[in-house]
Amino acid sequence: EAGVVQSPRYKIIEKKQPVAFWCNPISGHNTLYWYRQNLGQGPELLIRYENEEAVDDSQLPKDRFSAERLKGVDSTLKIQPAELGDSAVYLCASSPGEGWEQYFGPGTRLTVT
Amino acid sequence: GQNIDQPTEMTATEGAIVQINCTYQTSGFNGLFWYQQHAGEAPTFLSYNVLDGLEEKGRFSSFLSRSKGYSYLLLKELQMKDSASYLCASSQLASGGSYIPTFGRGTSLIVHP
Numbered sequence: 001e002a003g004v005v006q007s008p009r010y011k012i013i014e015k016k017q018p019v020a021f022w023c024n025p026i027s028g029h030n031t032l033y034w035y036r037q038n039l040g041q042g043p044e045l046l047i048r049y050e051n052e053e054a055v056d057d058s059q060l061p062k063d064r065f066s067a068e069r070l071k072g073v074d075s076t077l078k079i080q081p082a083e084l085g086d087s088a089v090y091l092c093a094s095s096p097g098e099g100w101e102q103y104f105g106p107g108t109r110l111t112v113t
Numbered sequence: 114g115q116n117i118d119q120p121t122e123m124t125a126t127e128g129a130i131v132q133i134n135c136t137y138q139t140s141g142f143n144g145l146f147w148y149q150q151h152a153g154e155a156p157t158f159l160s161y162n163v164l165d166g167l168e169e170k171g172r173f174s175s176f177l178s179r180s181k182g183y184s185y186l187l188l189k190e191l192q193m194k195d196s197a198s199y200l201c202a203s204s205q206l207a208s209g210g211s212y213i214p215t216f217g218r219g220t221s222l223i224v225h226p
Contacts, residue, residue: 041218042117043216101158107155
């Protein structure tokens with residue numbers, strides 16, 4: 001069974017440019033998470049989806065970040081415009097439901113110059 | 114992550130036993146996860162404790178005390194490949210009525226010969 005797929009794996013952009021990340025969760029997993037992880041830190045939850053509904057998005061900087069999960073499967077996370085402080089690894093994870101163990105994708109390493 | 118406390122770094126010798134401690138906020142607590150994360154890779158699930166006590170899974174065991182807000186991960190017969198960051202994550206009830214995973218910053222374990 002395929003795991004969580006993310007693309008791109010690496011992205012380098014200049015500040016003020018837009019960027020988007022894509023995630024395909026494990027088939028049948030209703031819950032999808034987007035995390036941001038800075039070096040030496042644990043993952044920080046940005047947003048959680050239950051099917052196509054966004055819940056727990058209190059940590060998402062809504063002035064520049066947006067996310068969607070159309071049809072309750074794939075999801076995209078967008079930053080516009082990017083700032084230097086957005087440099088981090090963006091992890092997508094899925095689970096069969098709320099409170100279950102999470103399966104993480106390989107992440108997208110974003111560098112903003 | 115806020116309210117999760119675990120040591121930043123630990124070192125141990127190959128073949129030895131190491132215990133990684135984690136304390137968390139007990140308010141709204143549902144369960145405690147442990148994940149392993151090798152450098153440059155995504156976290157992988159190790160264990161999930163909901164009830165008090167010790168759960169053993171091969172060389173790894175995890176313990177939980179709900180009343181004390183305390184957990185530990187025990188690694189036996191250490192191998193070089195166990196060098197990684199170990200993330201403690203609590204599942205806690207959020208204001209919206211759902212359970213949100215909160216990660217600690219991780220404990221970097223270095224296993225030396």
